[in-house]
Amino acid sequence: MSSPDRPIRRITLGGVGVDIAERADVVESVRTRFVDREAPLLLVASANLQHLGLYRPGGDSEHFFDRSVHEWLVLIDGSPIARQAGRVTGRPWPRLAGADLLPDLLDVARGADASVALVGGAPDLGGRLAEVCARRWPGLRFVGHWCPARAELTDPAAMRAIADAMRTVGTDLVVVGLPKPISERWLDAWAEVAGARVGLAFGAAADFLVGDQTRAPEWVSRRGTEWLWRLAHDPKRFARRYLVEGPGEYLRLRRDSHS
Numbered sequence: 001m002s003s004p005d006r007p008i009r010r011i012t013l014g015g016v017g018v019d020i021a022e023r024a025d026v027v028e029s030v031r032t033r034f035v036d037r038e039a040p041l042l043l044v045a046s047a048n049l050q051h052l053g054l055y056r057p058g059g060d061s062e063h064f065f066d067r068s069v070h071e072w073l074v075l076i077d078g079s080p081i082a083r084q085a086g087r088v089t090g091r092p093w094p095r096l097a098g099a100d101l102l103p104d105l106l107d108v109a110r111g112a113d114a115s116v117a118l119v120g121g122a123p124d125l126g127g128r129l130a131e132v133c134a135r136r137w138p139g140l141r142f143v144g145h146w147c148p149a150r151a152e153l154t155d156p157a158a159m160r161a162i163a164d165a166m167r168t169v170g171t172d173l174v175v176v177g178l179p180k181p182i183s184e185r186w187l188d189a190w191a192e193v194a195g196a197r198v199g200l201a202f203g204a205a206a207d208f209l210v211g212d213q214t215r216a217p218e219w220v221s222r223r224g225t226e227w228l229w230r231l232a233h234d235p236k237r238f239a240r241r242y243l244v245e246g247p248g249e250y251l252r253l254r255r256d257s258h259s
Helices: 023-035 049-054 079-089 098-111 125-136 150-154 156-169 182-190 205-210 218-222 226-233 235-255
Strands: 009-013 016-020 042-047 071-076 115-119 141-146 173-176 198-201
Touching (some): 009 079, 016 079, 023 042, 023 098, 023 198, 049 235, 098 115, 098 125, 098 173, 098 198, 115 156, 125 141, 141 156, 156 182
Parallel strands (some): 042 071, 042 198, 115 141, 173 198
Antiparallel strands (some): 009 016
């Protein structure tokens, strides 16, 4: 995951490959895809403790990113991941959560006259995202929102119909707001068919952008306790992830990490 003009490299955190990068290098990698039509498709995912559990060694999705024919960036999302990356490499690395990166990448898309589409989320999310984009990024081309039903996600014919429709309207950047690992699988299978130049498996990033969800205060994030803030605000959604699954993933993160 590195090249002379893109100083991004992959290390192992919790037995799973994660790319360490500065924000500017990620932004430039995306920009390159929009201006260089010969550049390969770039797909981007975020790595938190849940991600480490889903793609852990011995799990059903082990080696998913290594087996892919596409180029993936798996970026640091979450304080435990960032801290362990620092321990392994001897220098700090920034968190590059999808909700934080998406505004930067939409700015890049506008500057490159690249079009944007959304897959997943609530049925009305696309309309509200289009309104936000029109206010914050005048001239950015938002070309559509596709919200497949759960049954359609495992129907190749339905997914091809969506990808074909995205290609027809001309989609350069596709933001996928489906749960992990469905977002990554969708992009790996269909982003190229859709004609996209960049695909983002960014979960609820669009929900944050339109204000349906809110980020933890900056002072909470700086202390690495954003998980506790989320748990307090939505215990039904996050209790299992943070209190049942999280401790084991954290132990594996500390035990099975190397550069």
